[in-house]
Amino acid sequence: MKHVFITGGTGYIGKRLIPLLQQKDYMVTALVRNGSENKLPPGCNIIIANPFEAASFMKDIPADATFVQLLGVPHPGPKKKEQFKTIDLASAKASAIAALHAGVKHFVYVSVAQTPTGIMKDYQQCRAEGETTIRATTIPSTFIRPWYVIGPGHYWPLLFQPLFKILEWIPSTSAKAKALRIVYLNQMLNALLYAVEHAPANGVDIIEISDIRKMNKKLID
Structure with a gap:
């Protein structure tokens, strides 16, 4: 039996990813805090623990x-600097420690595009620190680096698409605009x-926005 252990399984992406993994015959174990277990998709093993304490x-x-x-x-935003530290980074550090002690074979981490923007630098910094922590474990890992994921309830960035198309044609802004392109939920899933099924033999594989955008197979609505 193939096993996946997941944190964030009740979230926007997690609750959609779990059924897809189950369809591929993975046994999914989801870590949740007490009171959130009913938010998980059916059929997965449930572990109720503190995601910020590896020993738990x-x-x-x-x-x-x-x-x-x-x-x-x-819904990460510029005003959530402290939450990025106390939730995103803290949980990544705890997960890295737990994974190392458990002897997992592959670590998949949803990070963020690292192109400088000035508006989300705190978020990018915390995710980059998460990557560094995971690298230090030497567990074969895959880092996925989207910018903004478009899907149900998350369509507002489409309003800025015309502007980004213009910026892509301007030499001074082209590289940054292309580096921060949106990706769609199905592409992210x-x-x-792909990451779960293609573990690197060693080191780290990185899936950037350009790579995510090529993954267009229809999965779910």
Whole structure:
């Protein structure tokens, strides 16, 4: 049996990813805090623990599992600097420690595009620190780096698409505009499925926005 251990399974992406993993015959174990277990899709194993304390859940991670780290602040924005530190980064550090002690075979981390923007630098910095922490474990890992994921309830960035298209044609802004392109929910789910099924033999694989946008297979609405 193939095992996936996931944090953030009740979130926007996690609750859609779990059924897709189950369809591919993965046994999914989801870490949740007390009171959130009913928000998970049916059919997965549930571990109720503190995602910020590695000791509270490391014993529940199958040794041969792929660890998928999705836990983070919903709707990230410039005003959530402290939450990025106390939730995103803190949970990534705890997960890295737990995964190392459990002996997992592969760590999949949803990070963020690292192109300088000036408006989300705190978020980018925390995710970059998360990457550094995971690298230090030497667990074979995959980092997925989207910017903004478009899907149900998250369509407002489409209003800025015409502006970004113009910026892509201006030499001085072209590179940055292309580096911060939106990705669609189905593309992101495909990227996660690809990452789970293609663990690097060692080191780190990185899936950038340009790679995510190529993953267009229709999954769910």
